[in-house]
Amino acid sequence: MRIAERIREISPFFVMKILAEAKALERQGRRVIHMEIGEPDFPTPQLVVEAALAFIRAGEVKYTPSAGLPELREAIAAHYERHYGIQVPAERIFITPGASGGLLLSLGLLLDKGGQIALADPGYPCYSNFVRVFDGIPCLVPVNETTAFNLDVDLLRNVWNDRMTGIVIASPANPTGAIMDPQVLKGLLDYVHKHAGYVISDEVYHGLEYGECGFHAPTALKFSSRALVINSFSKYFGMTGWRLGWVVMPEELIEGAERLAQNIFISAPTHSQVAALASFSEENLCELERRRLLFRERRDFLCQGLEKIGFSIRAKPEGAFYVFADCSRFSRNSSEFVMDLLAETGIAVAPGLDFGIHHSERYLRFSYTLPVAELAEGLERIEAFVQRRAPAVPLKLEKLC
Amino acid sequence: MRIAERIREISPFFVMKILAEAKALERQGRRVIHMEIGEPDFPTPQLVVEAALAFIRAGEVKYTPSAGLPELREAIAAHYERHYGIQVPAERIFITPGASGGLLLSLGLLLDKGGQIALADPGYPCYSNFVRVFDGIPCLVPVNETTAFNLDVDLLRNVWNDRMTGIVIASPANPTGAIMDPQVLKGLLDYVHKHAGYVISDEVYHGLEYGECGFHAPTALKFSSRALVINSFSKYFGMTGWRLGWVVMPEELIEGAERLAQNIFISAPTHSQVAALASFSEENLCELERRRLLFRERRDFLCQGLEKIGFSIRAKPEGAFYVFADCSRFSRNSSEFVMDLLAETGIAVAPGLDFGIHHSERYLRFSYTLPVAELAEGLERIEAFVQRRAPAVPLKLEKLC
Numbered sequence: 001m002r003i004a005e006r007i008r009e010i011s012p013f014f015v016m017k018i019l020a021e022a023k024a025l026e027r028q029g030r031r032v033i034h035m036e037i038g039e040p041d042f043p044t045p046q047l048v049v050e051a052a053l054a055f056i057r058a059g060e061v062k063y064t065p066s067a068g069l070p071e072l073r074e075a076i077a078a079h080y081e082r083h084y085g086i087q088v089p090a091e092r093i094f095i096t097p098g099a100s101g102g103l104l105l106s107l108g109l110l111l112d113k114g115g116q117i118a119l120a121d122p123g124y125p126c127y128s129n130f131v132r133v134f135d136g137i138p139c140l141v142p143v144n145e146t147t148a149f150n151l152d153v154d155l156l157r158n159v160w161n162d163r164m165t166g167i168v169i170a171s172p173a174n175p176t177g178a179i180m181d182p183q184v185l186k187g188l189l190d191y192v193h194k195h196a197g198y199v200i201s202d203e204v205y206h207g208l209e210y211g212e213c214g215f216h217a218p219t220a221l222k223f224s225s226r227a228l229v230i231n232s233f234s235k236y237f238g239m240t241g242w243r244l245g246w247v248v249m250p251e252e253l254i255e256g257a258e259r260l261a262q263n264i265f266i267s268a269p270t271h272s273q274v275a276a277l278a279s280f281s282e283e284n285l286c287e288l289e290r291r292r293l294l295f296r297e298r299r300d301f302l303c304q305g306l307e308k309i310g311f312s313i314r315a316k317p318e319g320a321f322y323v324f325a326d327c328s329r330f331s332r333n334s335s336e337f338v339m340d341l342l343a344e345t346g347i348a349v350a351p352g353l354d355f356g357i358h359h360s361e362r363y364l365r366f367s368y369t370l371p372v373a374e375l376a377e378g379l380e381r382i383e384a385f386v387q388r389r390a391p392a393v394p395l396k397l398e399k400l401c
Numbered sequence: 402m403r404i405a406e407r408i409r410e411i412s413p414f415f416v417m418k419i420l421a422e423a424k425a426l427e428r429q430g431r432r433v434i435h436m437e438i439g440e441p442d443f444p445t446p447q448l449v450v451e452a453a454l455a456f457i458r459a460g461e462v463k464y465t466p467s468a469g470l471p472e473l474r475e476a477i478a479a480h481y482e483r484h485y486g487i488q489v490p491a492e493r494i495f496i497t498p499g500a501s502g503g504l505l506l507s508l509g510l511l512l513d514k515g516g517q518i519a520l521a522d523p524g525y526p527c528y529s530n531f532v533r534v535f536d537g538i539p540c541l542v543p544v545n546e547t548t549a550f551n552l553d554v555d556l557l558r559n560v561w562n563d564r565m566t567g568i569v570i571a572s573p574a575n576p577t578g579a580i581m582d583p584q585v586l587k588g589l590l591d592y593v594h595k596h597a598g599y600v601i602s603d604e605v606y607h608g609l610e611y612g613e614c615g616f617h618a619p620t621a622l623k624f625s626s627r628a629l630v631i632n633s634f635s636k637y638f639g640m641t642g643w644r645l646g647w648v649v650m651p652e653e654l655i656e657g658a659e660r661l662a663q664n665i666f667i668s669a670p671t672h673s674q675v676a677a678l679a680s681f682s683e684e685n686l687c688e689l690e691r692r693r694l695l696f697r698e699r700r701d702f703l704c705q706g707l708e709k710i711g712f713s714i715r716a717k718p719e720g721a722f723y724v725f726a727d728c729s730r731f732s733r734n735s736s737e738f739v740m741d742l743l744a745e746t747g748i749a750v751a752p753g754l755d756f757g758i759h760h761s762e763r764y765l766r767f768s769y770t771l772p773v774a775e776l777a778e779g780l781e782r783i784e785a786f787v788q789r790r791a792p793a794v795p796l797k798l799e800k801l802c
Contacts, residue, residue: 001597001599001627001653002511002513002566002597002598002599003510003511003653003654003657004509004510004511004512004513004516004535005513006509006513007510007657007660007661010657010660010661010664011660012659012660012663013663016663039463039464043459043460043461043462044457044460044461044462045460046460049457049458049460052457052672053454053457053458056445056450056453056454056457057450057454058444059444059445059446059447059450060444060445061444061445061640061641061642061643062440062641062642063440063641063642064642097498097502097644097666097670098666098667100664100665100666100667101498104505104665108405108407108408108534109404109405109408110403110404110405111405112403112405112406112407112536113514113536115405126664129660129664129665130664130665133509133661133664133665134405134535134536135513135514135535135536165403196402196403197403198402198403226402239462240462240463240464240671241462241463241464241465241668241670241671241672242462242670242671242672243498243644243666243667243668243669243670243671252402252404253404256404256408256411258413259408259411259412259413259530260408260411260534262413262414262417263411263501263527263530263531263534264501264505264530264531264534265498265499265501265644266499266501266644267642267644268644269498269642269643269644269670269673270641270642270643270644271453271642271643271672271673272670272672
C-alpha cells in the first residue's frame with residue numbers, strides 16, 4: 001500500500017519519548033518534574049472562562065465565517081494599535097485553529113513542491129515538518145550566539161537561491177527565547193521582499209518578553225505590510241487547549257486565504273473565539289502582566305541556577321518560557337544526557353535534537369512553566385546528578401555557519 | 402510575488418455569494434429563509450453543554466495528546482460496538498479538529514503530487530479542494546440516479562489508472578442524501594484494495610438516516626479494516642462550532658498519522674473533546690433520536706412540496722439533511738435560478754455548481770435545517786416564483802457517464 005512520500009520526511013519528536021518515559025515513571029510512583037513541555041502552567045484566565053461559560057450556556061455554538069468572528073478580528077486589529085501603534089485592517093486578520101492552523105494556511109498559500117523555506121537551526125521543529133507537508137524543502141541555516149541564534153541577512157544571503165519561496169522566523173524564539181533586533185528584522189524583510197519571497201513571522205511568544213514591559217519585541221508588521229504574521233492565544237493569553245490563533249495576511253493573499261480556509265478549516269472553534277474576545281479587557285491584561293512577571297522571576301532563577309551548576313547559556317533568553325543551555329561540559333550527547341537525567345532524577349527536559357541538527361548534541365531546552373519552588377527542587381536534583389557524573393571530554397565549538 | 406499553484410485550482414463556493422447576498426437583503430429588512438446552509442438548526446444538546454461548563458469552569462483547558470483524549474477514543478470505539486457491532490481498537494481512532502481536520506490528515510498521509518483521487522460528481526465540494534491542497538488531481542466521476550448518485554465498481558473501473566491513490570466516498574452523501582448499498586460499498590473496497598489504493602469513507606452523516614432507526618447505513622469498517630473512516634460531532638451529534646471529528650485509521654497508518662497530527666494540529670480543542678464525551682450517554686442519544694425524527698418529518702414535507710411544485714427528485718434522500726432537486730423544468734441554469742429566487746422571494750438555496758460540473762446547471766440543493774413551518778413558507782414562495790416564470794425550454798438528460 002502506498003503512503004505519501006512526505007510522511008517519511010516528517011520527523012517524530014524526541015520529547016514524545018521523554019514524555020512516555022516520564023509517564024511510565026509516574027505510574028511507578030516517581031515524582032517527575034516536567035521541564036520539557038511548551039505549555040504555560042497557569043489556568044485559562046478567569047474572565048476568559050466566564051465569557052466562554054456565558055456563551056456556551058445558550059448552546060448556540062455554530063460555525064463562524066471562515067476568516068473568524070468579525071468582532072474578534074476587530075479586537076485583534078485594536079490589539080496591534082494598542083501595543084504596537086500599528087493599524088492593521090481587520091480584513092487582513094484570519095482566525096485559525098491555533099498557530100498550527102496559521103502555519104498550515106500560510107505555507108499552503110505559498111509553497112509549491114520543491115520550493116525552499118529558510119529556517120534558523122535551532123528552531124521550532126514543526127516548521128520543517130509544515131514545509132514537508134506541502135512537499136517543500138526546509139533549508140536549515142545554522143545559527144549561534146553571534147547572531148543571538150537568529151537568522152540575519154548575511155546568513156540568508158549565503159543560502160538564498162532561485163527555489164526559495166521565503167523564510168520563517170520567530171521572535172521571541174523557541175527554543176532560545178531570543179528576540180530579534182529590529183534592524184535585523186527589517187533587513188530580512190527587505191532582503192526577502194526584494195527577492196520576491198515571503199516572510200512568515202511567528203510571533204506567538206509576543207507579550208512574553210522580560211524587559212520592563214511586554215510587547216517590546218518588534219512585529220514584522222512594523223516594517224512591512226507584505227509579511228505574514230502568525231500569532232496565537234495559547235502562550236501570552238494562556239489558552240492552549242482552546243486551539244485558537246491568527247494570521248495577519250498581506251492584502252494580496254486575502255482572497256486566496258479565504259478560499260483555502262473555507263476548505264481546510266470551515267472555521268476555528270466558535271466558543272474559543274467568543275471566549276478570546278474577553279482576553280483584551282483591561283482586567284485580563286492586568287492578570288496577564290502578573291503572569292509575565294512570574295515568568296520573568298522564574299527565568300532569572302532558572303538561568304542563575306543552571307549557570308551555577310555549569311551549563312552555558314549562550315544567549316540570554318529574553319522572552320518565551322525556555323532556556324536553551326549548553327550541556328557539553330557534562331555530556332557529548334544531549335539526548336543520552338536527557339534519558340539518563342530522567343531515569344536517575346525524574347527531571348524531564350527536551351534535547352537539542354528536537355530543534356535542529358547543527359550541534360544539537362550540545363544543547364538542552366528547559367521550560368520554566370512551573371513555580372520557582374519546583375524549579376529549585378529540579379535544580380538541586382540536576383546538580384546532584386552532574387556531580388555524580390565524570391566530566392565529559394570537552395567538545396570544541398567549531399565555527400557553525 | 403509567487404503564490405502556490407494549488408491556490409488557482411481551489412474553487413470558491415458559489416453559496417458564499419448567496420450568503421453575502423442574503424445578508425445584504427437582511428440588512429435591508431427582508432426576511433430570508435435559509436435553505437443553503439449545511440448546519441443543523443438545533444442547539445448543542447444540553448448534556449453536552451453541561452459537560453463543557455463543568456470542565457471549563459476549572460480553567461484547566463490544556464493540550465491533549467495529538468491523537469485525542471484516551472477516554473474519548475475509547476467512547477468512540479464503544480460507539481462502533483454499540484451501533485454497528487464492530488470492534489475497533491481505540492488506538493486506530495484519531496480525534497481531529499472537525500471532519501475537515503480528518504480529511505486533511507488522511508489525504509496528507511496518502512497523496513503525492515499528481516496522485517489521483519476518484520470522487521462522485523455531484524459530491525461535497527471540499528473533497529476536490531482537499532485533493533488540490535496536496536497537489537493531487539481530483540478525478541470527478543459523473544454519477545446519476547442509475548446508481549443512486551453513488552460511485553460503484555463499474556464506474557470506478559472506467560477511470561482507474563496507475564496514478565490513482567484511492568477514492569473518497571460518502572454515505573449518506575452530500576448533496577443527495579443517498580445511502581450506499583452495502584454490496585456496492587463492499588465492491589468498491591475490494592476493488593480499490595485489490596489495486597493497492599485507499600478508500601476514504603466519509604461517514605459524517607451517519608446516524609441521520611430516515612428509516613425506522615438511525616445507523617443502518619453501512620460503515621466501511623464493516624467490510625474492511627483498511628479503510629480510512631472520517632466522522633464528525635457536527636451533524637448527528639449537533640456540535641458544528643465545537644470543531645471536532647475523528648478518523649479511524651488502518652493499523653498501518655497509525656504511526657505516520659501520529660507524526661503528522663502532532664505537527665499540523667498539536668491537538669483538537671480540549672473543551673470540545675471533554676464535552677463530546679457526554680454525547681454517548683443514553684439521555685443524549687434519546688435527544689438525538691428526537692431530532693432525527695424531526696429531520697425525517699421535514700424531509701418528507703420538503704420532498705412532497707418540491708415535487709408538487711414540479712421539481713424532480715431523482716433519488717429519494719435517505720439521510721443527511723439535503724434534497725438535491727432537478728429544476729430544469731424551470732431553468733436551464735440553476736445558478737441564475739438561485740440568484741433570481743433569492744432576489745425575488747428571499748429564499749436562499751445552493752446551486753448544483755457547488756457540487757460538481759456534470760449537469761450541475763440542472764440541480765439545486767435544499768437544506769431542511771429549519772422547522773416545517775418555515776419550510777412551508779419557503780415552499781409557498783417558491784411556488785409563486787416558478788408560476789410567475791415562463792417554463793424553460795426542456796433540457797434533454799443525456800447519458801451521463
